[in-house]
Amino acid sequence: MSQVAKITTLSSRSELSFEDAVRGGVERAAATLRHVSGAWVKEQTVEVREGGIVAFQVVLEVTFVLEDSDH
Template identity: 40%
Template sequence: MSGVYKSIEMVGTSAQSFEDATRGAVKRAAESMRNLEWLEVVEQRGYIKGNEVGEYQVKLKLWFKLEDNES
């Protein structure tokens, strides 16, 4: 697994769960990025609406491997 990696931060949200927010963010990132390999949940928080959790939010770091310039 040697190579060089770059990371980005994203925020995912879901009305269902922290896990769903995480999966949604990774799925969305994969639509426009290649070589995603790692994730780290940096923060979790929720929005309270009407004395209940109305939204789950996760801040993620996603790492992707940089492609080699070799032809």
């Protein structure tokens, strides 16, 4: 039996760290999409204000496996 997966792009932001932004994005995707199987960090950026980093942002490619049509 073969599996088919779909990839969706999302953006996640955290004031703590890149890791927290990734974790938050994956957790949010898993709450909405079934069968999330992985994620790829496609882009990382920071927001700077008055010379200091105030936020971390990531763009994620999230992969989820599509369900069989007989379910």
